[in-house]
Amino acid sequence: MSKLGEVSDRSIAAVYRASTDDSVLAHPVHQSWAKSIGATELSVPNSDIPTEFGQTFLADSFDGMSADLPERDVYLFEAPGALYSLPTVKRSNPDSTILYLHTSWRLQGPNAYGFGNRSSPLRQLAHAERFVDAVLLKRLLRTHVDGIITVSEMTRSELTRFFDGPIGVVRPFIEDDEFQNLKTVDPSYGSNSIATIGTYREHKGVDQLVSVWPKVRSSVPDAEFHIVGSGYPETFKMTPGVTIHGYVDDLKDILERCGGYVHPARYDASPVSSLEAMAAGLPPLVTLGTGTRSEVSRVSERLIVPSTEEGIY
Numbered sequence: 001m002s003k004l005g006e007v008s009d010r011s012i013a014a015v016y017r018a019s020t021d022d023s024v025l026a027h028p029v030h031q032s033w034a035k036s037i038g039a040t041e042l043s044v045p046n047s048d049i050p051t052e053f054g055q056t057f058l059a060d061s062f063d064g065m066s067a068d069l070p071e072r073d074v075y076l077f078e079a080p081g082a083l084y085s086l087p088t089v090k091r092s093n094p095d096s097t098i099l100y101l102h103t104s105w106r107l108q109g110p111n112a113y114g115f116g117n118r119s120s121p122l123r124q125l126a127h128a129e130r131f132v133d134a135v136l137l138k139r140l141l142r143t144h145v146d147g148i149i150t151v152s153e154m155t156r157s158e159l160t161r162f163f164d165g166p167i168g169v170v171r172p173f174i175e176d177d178e179f180q181n182l183k184t185v186d187p188s189y190g191s192n193s194i195a196t197i198g199t200y201r202e203h204k205g206v207d208q209l210v211s212v213w214p215k216v217r218s219s220v221p222d223a224e225f226h227i228v229g230s231g232y233p234e235t236f237k238m239t240p241g242v243t244i245h246g247y248v249d250d251l252k253d254i255l256e257r258c259g260g261y262v263h264p265a266r267y268d269a270s271p272v273s274s275l276e277a278m279a280a281g282l283p284p285l286v287t288l289g290t291g292t293r294s295e296v297s298r299v300s301e302r303l304i305v306p307s308t309e310e311g312i313y
Helices: 004-009 028-036 057-065 080-092 106-112 120-144 153-159 176-182 206-219 234-238 272-279
Strands: 012-018 040-044 074-077 097-102 147-150 167-169 193-197 224-228 242-246 260-263 284-287
Touching: 012 028, 012 080, 040 080, 057 080, 057 120, 074 080, 080 097, 080 120, 106 120, 147 153, 153 167, 176 272, 193 272, 206 224, 206 234, 234 242, 260 272, 272 284
Parallel strands: 012 040, 012 074, 074 097, 097 147, 147 167, 193 224, 193 260, 224 242, 260 284
Antiparallel strands: none
């Protein structure tokens, strides 16, 4: 820990993936935190090679080998894809301290993905690619990283299975103004409507709940599922009872239509949206792959279900 405890007087770089417009691809909260400790922003190239199943570890490896980061005492990596540059960084700066901010699902390999929209051969190929990616990322962490900062006890526990260095946990939180607004929500407890919040990604598992929604409606004909967030497939709208609202500035109106919240994640490190629902007074149903299950368990263990379609149903 002594090596990590001396970073305050050293030059720090926050390392992100590059965007196509020469900015960086990073979570705004992570950026704000890095700026608050005086970190300068650096980026690893991002070729963003389009494939049937998105960015692959091969593209990440190529980008990592071409990374040319200026010398710093401490490098704080945020994106798992950028970790492929670690061998190059360590060769150039062998005495540097490497930290990783872990909030990603990629270490879970294929378990974090659905693969349902791909043909059988591509599904098998994508499954194998995600498996190899997870193996390589864990090896890079074991070999080159001095310490990890993560966001839940769930993720910390899984990191300890393969990483021997120090691991710190810093929990995400709701901004004060948003918290006060959510406290004014008056849920419709008598309704058969539920909501979920978040940008569409397979690891969040919303496709699993949409898939079983017809089965839900067969038991509860007026059941409504409200999805808040961007990027969802248009095909979701074809499922009776499913409404996609896209991005909204104020969650209050939608949450007041509902009697509960669901976070059907295959794996999600610590989703603030589930805490927002709790702040609004909505009972939260989450999966075993949801980092905020630790908070939900203090309400009831019955609100935590397996990360499968059947478990969510």
